[in-house]
Amino acid sequence: MVEFRKASSQPASIKNTAIVTAVLATCLSSALCSAAFAEAAKEFRYTVGAHANISVDTQYGSISVKPGTDNEVVVTATLKSDNVEVDQQQNGNRIEIASHLLRGTDQRNGQVDYELLIPPDATVNLRSSTGPMSAERLQGDLTLEGAEAAVNVRDVENGHVHIRTMRGPITLTDVRNGHVEVASISGDVHLKGVTGPLVQVTSGRGGISYDGDFSSGGEYRFTTHTGDIRVLVPADVSADFKARSVLGRVQHDFPLKPRHSRFPEEVGRSFFGTTGQASSEVVLRSFSGRIRLKQR
Amino acid sequence: MTCSDVEQALPELLDGEANGAFPTEVESHLQSCAACSGLVSDLETIAGAARTLAASEEPPPRVWARIALELRAEGLIRDQPADAKLAPGRPILLPTAARRRWSSTAWWLAPVAAALVAGGSYVVSHKPATPVAQNQAPVNAAPSSAPSPAGSAPTTPWQCRLPAQASMQPTVTAQTTVEPEPSADDQQFLSAVSTRAPSMRATYENQLKAVNADILETQAYVDRNPRDAEAREHLMEAYQQKALLYQIALDRIQ
Amino acid sequence: MTDPKQAITEAEAIEQAKQGHEAAFEVLYHLHKRRVYSLCLRMVANPAQAEDLAQEAFLQLFRKIGTFRGESAFSTWLHRMTVNVVLMQLRKKGLPVVSLEETLEADDEAPRKEFGTKDLRLTGSVDRLQLQRAIDKLPPGYRTVFVLHDVEGFEHNEIAQMVGCSIGNSKSQLHKARLKLRDFLKFMRAEKAKTG
Numbered sequence: 033m034v035e036f037r038k039a040s041s042q043p044a045s046i047k048n049t050a051i052v053t054a055v056l057a058t059c060l061s062s063a064l065c066s067a068a069f070a071e072a073a074k075e076f077r078y079t080v081g082a083h084a085n086i087s088v089d090t091q092y093g094s095i096s097v098k099p100g101t102d103n104e105v106v107v108t109a110t111l112k113s114d115n116v117e118v119d120q121q122q123n124g125n126r127i128e129i130a131s132h133l134l135r136g137t138d139q140r141n142g143q144v145d146y147e148l149l150i151p152p153d154a155t156v157n158l159r160s161s162t163g164p165m166s167a168e169r170l171q172g173d174l175t176l177e178g179a180e181a182a183v184n185v186r187d188v189e190n191g192h193v194h195i196r197t198m199r200g201p202i203t204l205t206d207v208r209n210g211h212v213e214v215a216s217i218s219g220d221v222h223l224k225g226v227t228g229p230l231v232q233v234t235s236g237r238g239g240i241s242y243d244g245d246f247s248s249g250g251e252y253r254f255t256t257h258t259g260d261i262r263v264l265v266p267a268d269v270s271a272d273f274k275a276r277s278v279l280g281r282v283q284h285d286f287p288l289k290p291r292h293s294r295f296p297e298e299v300g301r302s303f304f305g306t307t308g309q310a311s312s313e314v315v316l317r318s319f320s321g322r323i324r325l326k327q328r
Numbered sequence: 329m330t331c332s333d334v335e336q337a338l339p340e341l342l343d344g345e346a347n348g349a350f351p352t353e354v355e356s357h358l359q360s361c362a363a364c365s366g367l368v369s370d371l372e373t374i375a376g377a378a379r380t381l382a383a384s385e386e387p388p389p390r391v392w393a394r395i396a397l398e399l400r401a402e403g404l405i406r407d408q409p410a411d412a413k414l415a416p417g418r419p420i421l422l423p424t425a426a427r428r429r430w431s432s433t434a435w436w437l438a439p440v441a442a443a444l445v446a447g448g449s450y451v452v453s454h455k456p457a458t459p460v461a462q463n464q465a466p467v468n469a470a471p472s473s474a475p476s477p478a479g480s481a482p483t484t485p486w487q488c489r490l491p492a493q494a495s496m497q498p499t500v501t502a503q504t505t506v507e508p509e510p511s512a513d514d515q516q517f518l519s520a521v522s523t524r525a526p527s528m529r530a531t532y533e534n535q536l537k538a539v540n541a542d543i544l545e546t547q548a549y550v551d552r553n554p555r556d557a558e559a560r561e562h563l564m565e566a567y568q569q570k571a572l573l574y575q576i577a578l579d580r581i582q
Numbered sequence: 583m584t585d586p587k588q589a590i591t592e593a594e595a596i597e598q599a600k601q602g603h604e605a606a607f608e609v610l611y612h613l614h615k616r617r618v619y620s621l622c623l624r625m626v627a628n629p630a631q632a633e634d635l636a637q638e639a640f641l642q643l644f645r646k647i648g649t650f651r652g653e654s655a656f657s658t659w660l661h662r663m664t665v666n667v668v669l670m671q672l673r674k675k676g677l678p679v680v681s682l683e684e685t686l687e688a689d690d691e692a693p694r695k696e697f698g699t700k701d702l703r704l705t706g707s708v709d710r711l712q713l714q715r716a717i718d719k720l721p722p723g724y725r726t727v728f729v730l731h732d733v734e735g736f737e738h739n740e741i742a743q744m745v746g747c748s749i750g751n752s753k754s755q756l757h758k759a760r761l762k763l764r765d766f767l768k769f770m771r772a773e774k775a776k777t778g
Binding site for chain 2: 602608616618621713717732733734735750757767
Binding site: 091138139159161177179180196197198199215217218234236237255257258276278279317319320 | 525527528531532535538539542545546549556558559561562565566569572573576577579
């Protein structure tokens with residue numbers, strides 16, 4: 033049975049529509065009609081102003097966010113069973129959506145997949161344990177958190193991007209001009225075309241790979257505990273590099289101009305130096321992972 | 329009027345709006361019927377006594393602590409500059425504006441997570457005779473209003489975790505890398521995860537083992553190389569990883 | 583935690599809270615914490631849950647403080663918000679917010695005749711602790727209306743609107759709750775008399 037939740041304080045712009053597709057399992061008798069598994073899609077629409085704030089929280093399920101029109105948020109939620117509900121409310125420019133699991137619901141029954149179309153300047157907060165989560169072609173601030181969720185962010189301009197996962201892999205592509213802060217305990221992090229005033233990535237046991245040019249005169253800090261750091265940059269990169277691994281091997285194939293540093297340089301464990309105008313600062317650190325700086 | 333009639337009428341009569349002015353036939357019944365007048369008197373006594381219960385209970389201090397934590401996380405408390413320039417080597421925890429709400433039922437994890445971070449930075453900032461680490465991280469990830477488990481300053485929990493009293497004790501000597509015994513906090517953490525999200529327990533347990541092993545390994549290296557500021561930075565970051573694990577689990581436990 | 587200095591008025595605290603000052607939020611919290619927490623505790627009869635609910639009520643209030651214009655009393659606003667937070671929680675858990683029976687059942691109709699005359703009145707004042715325990719024992723549906731009306735002072739029309747029932751239903755639930763409490767209290771008193 034599909035149940036609607038009324039939003040707490042709403043203008044008349046909210047519309048709820050439900051499309052129910054029921055797939056019946058074996059029915060021995062009407063009294064024993066077991067687990068009629070109904071997957072239901074629900075749509076919610078909200079009118080918002082500039083810089084809306086949108087949160088989606090689902091324990092199980094995917095979340096995908098794309099740009100839509102400037103003053104409307106459209107949320108399509110696909111519920112895998114009727115053991116999970118969608119709670120949603122709007123307070124002015126703030127929209128909160130959450131999957132509400134009924135007692136005893138597991139990952140299979142509790143899954144809700146969300147697709148959102150939002151104004152490109154909206155602030156977005158997403159959380160899913162299982163994921164995946166994706167966001168693309170946006171300009172507002174993004175915060176994504178998932179335990180095992182794979183996170184994929186592409187084509188984001190100007191917004192701050194904050195991501196953290198436990199072991200979900202994280203991929204950022206063409207993210208520019210904002211602060212990027214990524215933290216994972218053991219997920220791998222892949223950055224391609226990511227530049228901005230601050231790009232800070234930490235993974236404990238996962239690896240970090242960067243394919244880009246360290247431009248924008250920004251500060252780039254990649255840190256791992258045991259994971260490897262691999263950086264691929266063009267020959268004309270302009271940066272001040274510091275790299276050190278306490279126990280792992282460190283290599284570069286750039287003709288770095290040496291720079292005075294407080295750290296004693298240990299061949300094979302660290303390198304310091306600049307290329308070009310040293311416009312950006314790049315700090316690569318690992319406890320026992322390998323660090324490799326390679327020319328494209 | 330019978331007792332039964334009076335009883336039927338009581339919900340309306342006693343709703344407080346009549347102010348005790350019962351209709352005549354009810355009054356005369358009550359004057360002659362001890363049972364009904366006793367009932368009316370009792371119900372009025374109960375209603376009167378109930379008023380004294382309003383605002384009679386005091387919530388424990390942790391309620392305000394959690395509210396303040398959340399207000400800060402949502403940027404509603406703005407006593408500090410919101411957009412201070414990021415210092416180099418800033419802790420990996422998300423800036424407060426982006427942090428999700430702490431789960432209120434696992435409230436005890438919040439100070440543990442904060443203490444892990446604060447304790448890690450104590451390691452960095454309190455070792456003498458070593459070059460100042462260029463990447464020394466300021467302690468700004470733990471909100472000032474978060475209570476520590478010992479109810480005192482954040483450095484206290486770290487002191488409880490010094491090697492001699494470490495809550496994580498390897499089961500064999502430092503020669504071999506072993507899985508540490510989970511601390512009391514870790515046990516409580518896993519127990520909370522098991523109760524609230526049993527399907528995730530194995531995952532969290534494995535991650536916890538991994539971060540604990542990393543902490544121990546790094547601690548062992550720092551003990552052998554006390555002058556290596558970089559290594560101490562990594563030890564602090566290993567603690568931050570553990571705090572991150574607690575936070576991710578904590579946000580999910582509902 | 584010590585009580586805050588109440589050097590500022592509530593109105594000043596509200597204005598300062600809008601500016602994001604922590605001390606102002608704290609003043610507002612301490613001014614209203616007992617009322618909010620007590621309401622939650624009476625309604626759910628569980629201290630841990632009551633803490634969560636009180637926290638949530640204050641957070642919802644503080645999130646909206648920017649929109650407070652002073653057209654109604656701040657405490658009224660907070661009071662209602664607290665009730666809504668608790669009712670939403672009860673609904674989420676599938677607990678009955680209020681029972682649906684409109685009429686008294688047969689066995690509730692008349693005072694039980696097996697009590698001797700001298701036992702009919704709750705003589706003296708009602709023991710507060712016993713009353714608290716008795717309220718906790720009430721079925722959730724009865725408890726809600728009793729707490730809202732007799733403890734918190736809401737009118738039946740307000741209760742009816744908040745919980746989504748009729749005014750008649752609210753009145754009959756209240757009456758049943760009081761009858762049940764009377765029975766509990768008499769039982770407790772009799773037990774206490776036995777053990778001396």
